[in-house]
Amino acid sequence: MREDLRGFAGYSSARRAAVTGSIWLNANESAWRNPADAGTGANRYPDPQPAELRARLATLYGVRAEQVLVGRGSDEAIDLLVxxxxxxxxxxxxxxxPVFGMYAVSARLQxxxxxxxxxxxxAAGFELDLDGLASAAVASGAKLVFxxxxANPTGQAVPPADLLALARRLxxxxxxxxxxxxxxYSEYPSIAAEISAQPNLAVLRTLSKAHALAAARIGCLLADPALVAVLRNCQAPYPLPSPCVQMxxxxxSEPALAITRAQVQTVRAERERLRAELAGCPGVRRVYPSQGNYLLVRFDDAEAAFARLLAAGVVVRDMRASPQLGDALRISIGRPEENDAVVAALQAGRAAA
Structure with missing residues (x-):
């Protein structure tokens, strides 16, 4: 960590203190609930790191609770790391x-x-230059390699053995x-199980995607307990609203997870169906294989394709400002009927021609 932060204890909030009681008069909160509060106890500050949620996430991701830092989506963890x-x-x-932009945003802000x-x-799609990453990290004296x-938006995944080799090298x-x-959505297992043996490895997870809780803004960093402790000291005092934690x-829960797993299988099947159908649409130059819940698609005229989709009420992500993607759109996998609407809008271009 930064030398000037070694020994930094962060803000000692009222809920971080290891005290218990029945009458809470230590945080200058209102003793009465808001009239709109339907039982969440929102008049009280929440637990900064809810033990039950950390335990549930640890079980879900196959790590220990002390290896989990919960925060406001993955974005907060990225910012805290930098x-x-x-x-x-x-x-x-x-x-x-081309990759998720928040790594660069956090670096620039810092x-x-x-x-x-x-x-x-x-020919097989985008590939990570692992040797190049390692060499660049050593040459630049980097502290972090993301x-x-x-990968978002390109769709490829890296075998866990290759990720572990990179961590060992650095x-x-x-x-x-x-x-x-x-x-x-990936065919590869998580690398999180290797954290205990490889403490310079960390993993970001989120409930925003497969778990359909994007608006709750809950994600986590899985890492060595020492790193978790460091980042917790740099984190805002109360990052997680109680209603979001309850959600x-x-x-x-097990019933909810069963539904989530079934939905993930549906997305995987729809991803492959949509990939095949998009490949036959007029103006589509290339559809990349993907292990996410999205497809990266190159077009002869990406601007016209974007406009046709928008005219049909379909909003996709314009990737043309990203490096190497000047002719590409990223299309999330929706419900079957929504995916049908994508294909219909692009096929309409053939009829118009």
């Missing part, structure tokens, strides 16, 4: 574009040098952060 580890103007962050090792676009797997130099936001606990 702020706590990178000295402005000195400690670099390595990324592999003044951390950003080192880019571009993905390679090959790997998105499955042991003592940098933390390899594997963003598994779309891990539920997450309900959404991680």
């Amino acid at each position: 702020r706590a580890l990178c000295n402005p103007g000195r400690d670099a962050v390595v990324v592999a574009p 003044g951390a040098p950003l080192v880019e090792v571009p993905l390679r676009d090959g 790997v998105c797997s499955p 042991a003592g130099r940098a933390i390899v952060v594997v963003d598994e936001a779309y891990g539920e 997450a606990l309900a959404g991680l």
